[in-house]
Amino acid sequence: MIEGRGLTKIFNPPGKNRIIAVDRVDIRINAGETLALVGESGCGKSTLSRLLLLLIPPTFGEVFFEGQNLKELKEKELRLIRRKIQIVPQQPESALNPRWKVADSICEPFRIHPDALPPGRQVGEELERLLGLVGLEPEQASRYPHQLSGGELQRAVIARAIALEPALIICDEPTSMLDVSTQAAIIRLLQRLQQKLGCALLFITHDQGLAHAIGDRTAVMFGGQIVEEGKGVLDRPLHPFTRRITSIPDSGLLPCPEPHVTRTPGSCVYYQFCPEKTEKCLHNSEMREYKGRRVRCHNIPHA
Numbered sequence: 001m002i003e004g005r006g007l008t009k010i011f012n013p014p015g016k017n018r019i020i021a022v023d024r025v026d027i028r029i030n031a032g033e034t035l036a037l038v039g040e041s042g043c044g045k046s047t048l049s050r051l052l053l054l055l056i057p058p059t060f061g062e063v064f065f066e067g068q069n070l071k072e073l074k075e076k077e078l079r080l081i082r083r084k085i086q087i088v089p090q091q092p093e094s095a096l097n098p099r100w101k102v103a104d105s106i107c108e109p110f111r112i113h114p115d116a117l118p119p120g121r122q123v124g125e126e127l128e129r130l131l132g133l134v135g136l137e138p139e140q141a142s143r144y145p146h147q148l149s150g151g152e153l154q155r156a157v158i159a160r161a162i163a164l165e166p167a168l169i170i171c172d173e174p175t176s177m178l179d180v181s182t183q184a185a186i187i188r189l190l191q192r193l194q195q196k197l198g199c200a201l202l203f204i205t206h207d208q209g210l211a212h213a214i215g216d217r218t219a220v221m222f223g224g225q226i227v228e229e230g231k232g233v234l235d236r237p238l239h240p241f242t243r244r245i246t247s248i249p250d251s252g253l254l255p256c257p258e259p260h261v262t263r264t265p266g267s268c269v270y271y272q273f274c275p276e277k278t279e280k281c282l283h284n285s286e287m288r289e290y291k292g293r294r295v296r297c298h299n300i301p302h303a
């Protein structure tokens with residue numbers, strides 16, 4: 001359904017070294033599936049998700065949605081596609097207008113896209129339906145954001161995200177600001193909604209337990225690259241980085257280095273950290289298909 005090919009994002013902050021935030025990433029999310037994107041802080045997960053929506057322009061690479069190259073679309077056509085892809089961010093407050101009642105934020109998509117309202121339906125009826133789907137009371141929706149808890153706010157953001165029946169919801173660490181029991185409730189809600197609405201999820205997290213629980217497939221990121229991707233990645237890891245993080249449950253031990261600082265020029269992105277590196281790892285590694293997986297490592301045999 002959505003596919004990024006060769007996506008690269010280089011930031012050039014004034015007076016600082018350039019940052020290769022996303023480096024030649026190929027990524028595909030199929031209709032109705034959940035892809036968990038896991039990696040340490042700073043490895044490029046959020047930048048990659050913003051590239052997929054063309055919220056920021058890629059330095060190199062292209063994005064295809066249902067076969068259409070987004071770069072070739074006019075702004076109006078791109079807006080129609082963006083309707084089909086919604087984001088649930090880490091901080092729900094950032095997605096809701098603090099001066100609006102929550103109900104008004106949830107219904108905003110219908111004001112922007114009045115044609116999206118099902119024929120014969122009133123906005124109020126849709127609001128009631130959405131609140132029911134996410135488990136919020138009408139009374140809660142009549143409050144302002146600062147009058148709701150973090151979990152309630154995230155439910156409101158999810159209600160807004162599903163209003164236009166998206167084909168894909170990008171969940172960018174949607175539970176990391178919540179306490180553990182609220183986290184579990186929000187995850188269950190997202191899973192239930194996905195089943196009911198049939199949408200795909202790109203679930204971004206640095207929590208490998210969560211990635212394991214929610215993903216049909218998992219993509220592991222390091223230093224701006226996807227280093228391993230497929231089914232069962234966290235159960236039977238092949239890449240040295242995936243093996244390392246899965247051997248230390250809940251590791252926060254390997255903060256992602258900024259590639260321009262730590263990377264040996266031209267080498268595999270994991271070169272400086274890899275206990276198994278050989279001479280060929282001084283050269284960039286390409287993605288290889290192996291046992292139904294994609295792995296970016298010279299030491300994985302060619303299929």
Ligand SMILES: Nc1ncnc2c1ncn2[C@@H]1O[C@H](COP(=O)(O)OP(=O)(O)OP(=O)(O)O)[C@@H](O)[C@H]1O
Pocket residue numbers: 011012013019020021039040041042043044045046047048206258
């Ligand atoms: N607008 C920007 N200008 C300059 N550098 C940026 C910009 N946005 C992101 N970066 C840098 O790009 C790299 C990747 O950042 P990104 O936010 O995508 O990582 P992440 O994996 O989502 O991290 P986290 O889990 O902490 O949100 C980081 O080094 C970050 O500092």
